[in-house]
Amino acid sequence: MSRCETEGEAIRHRIVTPYAGGPMGPVAIAGPTCDGADILYERAKYRLSLALTSGDRVQVLSTGAYVTTYASQGFNGFAPMAEHYP
Secondary structure (H helix, E strand, O other): OOHHHHHHHOOOOOEEOOOOOOOEEEOOEEOOOOOOOOEEOOOOOOEEEOOOOOOOOOEEOOOOOOHHHHHOOOEOOEOOOOOOOO
16 A cells, blocks of 8 residues: 555554454554655554564555555565455
8 A cells, every 4th residue: 555545644444453352552563664654654653462472464455446556566675565365
């Protein structure tokens, strides 16, 4: 997902993780690129499961048609992320 889709944080996507019902806390939602622009919702203060660890599957729902295009490009030396469709 591109940060420009969340510019101004007007669009808040529903985020689903494998953990439900456990303790929740504030999180930083960032991609793997080590780029400062690869952070979403810095002001929105999303709260997700505190059981999340690196490598856990996180679903960002209803992101729109352009996400596949964003995900198909390597950036900053990283290969494109895998895509999963239900």
